[in-house]
Amino acid sequence: MPELSSRVKTFTDSVIRRMTRINDQQPDSINLSQGFPDFDPPSVVLDRLVHVAHEGPHQYSTTWGAANVRAALADKYTPTFGHEIDPDTQICVTCGGTEAMMASVMTVCDPGDKVIVFSPFYENYGADAILSGAQPIFVPLNPPDFGFDLDRLEEAFRQHPKAIIVCNPSNPTGKVFSRPELAAIGELATRYDAFVITDEVYEHIVYAPSTHIPMASLPGMAERTITCNSLSKTYSMTGWRLGFIIGPARIVEAARKVHDFLTVGAAAPLQEAAVAGLRLGPQYYEELQALYTHKRNLLCGGLADLGYTISWPQGTYFVMADISDFLALPQCSGMSDLQFCEWMIREYGVAAVPGSSFFHEQENRYIRFHFARGDDILEAALERLGRMAQLLASTA
Structure with a gap:
C-alpha cells in the first residue's frame, strides 16, 4: 500500500x-x-432555536454566512474595532473558531512560509501551520506572568515570517495582552510586513483590572489583522461550531474561497438561532x-x-x-x-x-x-x- x-x-x-x-x-x-x-446557551437563543426547528432554514445558507448573522456581527464589532465593518465584504462565518484559524493560515501562507507562534500555545496552531505547509517559529512566553522578550520576538521577525498568531486572551495561560504589548507586536508586524492573525474567542471572559483590546482596533493595524473568533465560549455553545473571520475585504475574499472548499458553510438553522445571542445587550x-x-x-x-x-x-x-x-x-x-x-x-x-x-x-x-x-x-x-x-x- x-x-x-x-x-x-x-x-x-x-x-x-x-x-x-x-x-x-x-x-x-x-x-x-x-x-x-x-x-x-442564553434562553433567548434556545427559544429561537425551537422556532427555527419548525420554520427553518434547513438548507444551505450563503457559503460565507447568512446575511443576518453577518449584519449582527458587523453591528457588534464596528464599535469595538473603532472602524466600520462591511458585513458583505469583511466577514466570513465558519464552522467554529478552529476552522476560522485554519482558513486564515491557509489564506495567507504558501508552503515554505514561516509563521510566528507564541509558546505555550493552543495546540491547533502548530498543526494549522503544518497542514498549510508553513514552518512555525516559536517565541516563548515566560512564566509566571507569560510576558515575552521583545528582542526575542524581533529576532523571530527578522526571519521574515508571513504572519504571527496571537491568542488574546491566551489559552492555555490565561494571559491578557496589554496595549503596550499589542502595540509592540503591531509595530514589528508593520516594520517587517507580516500579517497578524488573532484568536479572540475569550474576549468577554476577562478579569478586572485586565481588559481585552482587539488588535484590529490599534492605529494602522486593521489593514493587516485577521481576527478569528467564535460564539462557542461567549454563548456556551461549543457544540454548535459557529465561528467567524473579520478582516480587510481583500483578505476575507480569499479566505471565503478556502472556507468554501473546506466546509461549504456553517449550519443554517444554528446560524439563524444564534442571531438572538449576537443581539444581546451589555x-x-x-x-x-x-x-x-x-x-x-x-x-x-x-x-x-x-x-x-x-x-x-x-x-x-x-x-x-x-x-x-x-x-x-x-x-x-x-x-x-x-x-x-x-x-x-x-x-x-x-x-x-x-x-x-x-x-x-x-x-x-x-x-x-x-x-x-x-x-x-x-x-x-x-x-x-x-x-x-x-x-x-x-x-x-
Missing part, C-alpha cells in the same frame, strides 16, 4: 480531547480538561464576566489555599498549575506530565491537560485545569485535589 502523507506524521491527535476520552473511561471522574461549559456580557470571575475565584482560590502553585489567569477559564513538587514524590518519580494526568484520573478522579501539549520547549511541570463547571463540580474537584495535596504535607 502507498505511504500516507508525511505531514500527518509530524503532529499527534489533540491531547486535550484525548484527556476527555480517558476521563470518560473512569467512572465518576471530574473533567477539568477539555474546556466546554456545562451550562446552556448586561449579558457583564453577567458573563461576573459568573466567570466567581468561578475563577472558587477554583483558583481553592487551589491556592490547598498549597498548589498556580498562575492566576487574567482571562479565559483556564489555570496553569505547577506540579513540580508532586513529580518529586516517590509515587510520581519519573512520570511525564501526561502520565501524571493519567495517574491523577485513576487515583483521584480529576482530569487535567498535560502542559507539554502546549509548549514547543521541553516542559514537564505544568497541567491545565478549566473552571467552566458548576460550583458543586468545582467544589467536589477541590475536595479530591485536597486529598492529593495531602501527599505533599505528609512528606514535608
Whole structure:
C-alpha cells in the first residue's frame, strides 16, 4: 500500500480531547480538561432555536454566512474595532473558531512560509501551520506572568515570517495582552510586513483590572489583522461550531474561497438561532464576566489555599498549575506530565491537560485545569485535589 502523507506524521491527535476520552473511561471522574461549559446557551437563543426547528432554514445558507448573522456581527464589532465593518465584504462565518484559524493560515501562507507562534500555545496552531505547509517559529512566553522578550520576538521577525498568531486572551495561560504589548507586536508586524492573525474567542471572559483590546482596533493595524473568533465560549455553545473571520475585504475574499472548499458553510438553522445571542445587550456580557470571575475565584482560590502553585489567569477559564513538587514524590518519580494526568484520573478522579501539549520547549511541570463547571463540580474537584495535596504535607 502507498505511504500516507508525511505531514500527518509530524503532529499527534489533540491531547486535550484525548484527556476527555480517558476521563470518560473512569467512572465518576471530574473533567477539568477539555474546556466546554456545562451550562446552556442564553434562553433567548434556545427559544429561537425551537422556532427555527419548525420554520427553518434547513438548507444551505450563503457559503460565507447568512446575511443576518453577518449584519449582527458587523453591528457588534464596528464599535469595538473603532472602524466600520462591511458585513458583505469583511466577514466570513465558519464552522467554529478552529476552522476560522485554519482558513486564515491557509489564506495567507504558501508552503515554505514561516509563521510566528507564541509558546505555550493552543495546540491547533502548530498543526494549522503544518497542514498549510508553513514552518512555525516559536517565541516563548515566560512564566509566571507569560510576558515575552521583545528582542526575542524581533529576532523571530527578522526571519521574515508571513504572519504571527496571537491568542488574546491566551489559552492555555490565561494571559491578557496589554496595549503596550499589542502595540509592540503591531509595530514589528508593520516594520517587517507580516500579517497578524488573532484568536479572540475569550474576549468577554476577562478579569478586572485586565481588559481585552482587539488588535484590529490599534492605529494602522486593521489593514493587516485577521481576527478569528467564535460564539462557542461567549454563548456556551461549543457544540454548535459557529465561528467567524473579520478582516480587510481583500483578505476575507480569499479566505471565503478556502472556507468554501473546506466546509461549504456553517449550519443554517444554528446560524439563524444564534442571531438572538449576537443581539444581546451589555448586561449579558457583564453577567458573563461576573459568573466567570466567581468561578475563577472558587477554583483558583481553592487551589491556592490547598498549597498548589498556580498562575492566576487574567482571562479565559483556564489555570496553569505547577506540579513540580508532586513529580518529586516517590509515587510520581519519573512520570511525564501526561502520565501524571493519567495517574491523577485513576487515583483521584480529576482530569487535567498535560502542559507539554502546549509548549514547543521541553516542559514537564505544568497541567491545565478549566473552571467552566458548576460550583458543586468545582467544589467536589477541590475536595479530591485536597486529598492529593495531602501527599505533599505528609512528606514535608
